[in-house]
Amino acid sequence: MLIVFLISICAYYKLTPLLLSIITVVHAEVNAILNKCSSSVRGATIYVALFPCNECSKVIIQSGIREVVYLNDFYHDTDACKASRIMFKMAGVKLRQYKPEREEILIDFES
Numbered sequence: 001m002l003i004v005f006l007i008s009i010c011a012y013y014k015l016t017p018l019l020l021s022i023i024t025v026v027h028a029e030v031n032a033i034l035n036k037c038s039s040s041v042r043g044a045t046i047y048v049a050l051f052p053c054n055e056c057s058k059v060i061i062q063s064g065i066r067e068v069v070y071l072n073d074f075y076h077d078t079d080a081c082k083a084s085r086i087m088f089k090m091a092g093v094k095l096r097q098y099k100p101e102r103e104e105i106l107i108d109f110e111s
């Protein structure tokens, strides 16, 4: 049902699927904060795969999260990530890149 609805929006507004995803998708960080299993995340640490974009950074800061631990900083030189760093610094949010001790973890469900 959702897919039919989204295809209809694309056709009606003459949007490409990429543009539709950009304007409709909620990023993982915002989704995590909205669907948290606690009354508040104030003072918490958030663990993310990619360094947060500027939109997610605003929500992270406003929610009171005090530390961001990220695995990958692939988009380091983009304007969105540069803006994020500035906002985090101004808000006093600690940033830390997670350095795994192992390169892979194998989970074998067969044995």
Ligand SMILES: [Zn+2]
Binding pocket: 027, 028, 029, 052, 053, 054, 055, 056, 057
């Ligand atoms: Zn984001």
